[in-house]
Amino acid sequence: MKIAILGTRGIPARYGGFETLAEELSSRLAARGHDVTVFTRPRYAQPGLTQWRGAKIRVLPTIPTKYLDTVAHGFLSSLDALFSDYEAILFCNAINAPFCLPPRLAGQRVVLNVDGLERNRRKWNLAGRVAYRVAEVLSTLAPDIVVSDARVIRDYYRETYGAETIFIPYGGDLPAPSGTETLTRLGLEPEKYVLYVSRLEPENNADAVVRAYRDVPGSLPLVVVGDAPYAKEYIAQVRTEADGRVLFPGAIYGEGYRQLLANAALYVQATEVGGTHPALVEALGFGRVVCYHDSPENEEVASGAALPFDVRRPADLAALMTAVLDDPAAYSVWKERARERVAQEYRWSDVADRYAAVLEGKSVIP
Secondary structure (H helix, E strand, O other): OEEEEEOOOOOOOOOOHHHHHHHHHHHHHHHOOOEEEEEEOHHHOOOOOOEEOOEEEEEOOOOOOOOOHHHHHHHHHHHHHHOOOOOEEEEEOHHHHHHHHHHHHOOOEEEEEOOOOHHHOOOOOHHHHHHHHHHHHHHOOOOOEEEEOOHHHHHHHHHHHOOOOEEOOOOOOOOOOOOOHHHHHHOOOOOOOEEEEOOOOHHHOHHHHHHHHOOOOOOOOEEEEOOOOOOHHHHHHHHHHOOOOEEEEEOOOHHHHHHHHHOOOEEEEOOOOOOOOHHHHHHHHOOOOEEEEOOHHHHHHHEOOEEEEOOOOHHHHHHHHHHHHHOHHHHOHHHHHHHHHHHHHOOHHHHHHHHHHHHHOOOOOO
């Protein structure tokens, strides 16, 4: 089939969960013989790169502002795809729901991954929240198939709108890194640092993590990996909350990211909004001891395979991190539990199977 993936920032993955999905899924679909194109925004494109891991890259312009970036690029991408010969289109992000209808009416198969409840993110003003609420409704009407990446989100659409979605999570079985150059560059040693990875936006609670870490004794560093294009004030606030042990290397992707994840003594997931978070699944896949904020979405992924905390209780998080770092042997059982969870439920080959089925129009269990 000729397939388009729209609505992400594009490939190579250099932003968040949707970009990870676009890269990992497009490469696997291409390896199966499909002709796959991932629409990419100029800011995230590598100059001169036209293919990545077997998938084609199509760069289209956007309006690079907080409120128009995704919508503008989604609109232009959908128009471009409408007048091309794609047989199936995967849209990402519920806000792109209105753009699903024209290609669907033109006979192209349209699948929409709605992500989590984006309107709950604190970065949106009233207009942004209303737009996402309307997009939720349109998500149940415009595409042929709706995909949810967490069972919690599937249940929300079923209970709120009476709409069925297909549950397809993210994979967590990334290839092992080939070295430790990134650790060396940052002055880190394997199993002797705590890792936090996320976009540095308020609902991901990096500020709460660095505040809690002030009460963790010892000299081990906390590495806060991430960035955000429209959150400079919040990032500055996070930095003011941190003590001298906290490192802010910015966003790190690919091999460097895998090196950090595979060698952390402890991984902390503090997100409270969204569906399945790829970094959480990937940390489990690398067999890390993981502490996670006990939101319903995170519980779905990590319950029984990692250690929960409430991000609103920083003293509890500090105590949990201290206990793990003081006696890592006592918590090593969680490493095998984490690997087993990913091996059973979060493999990229299974994810690709399910997406291939919905894009081809085959029956898939919701």
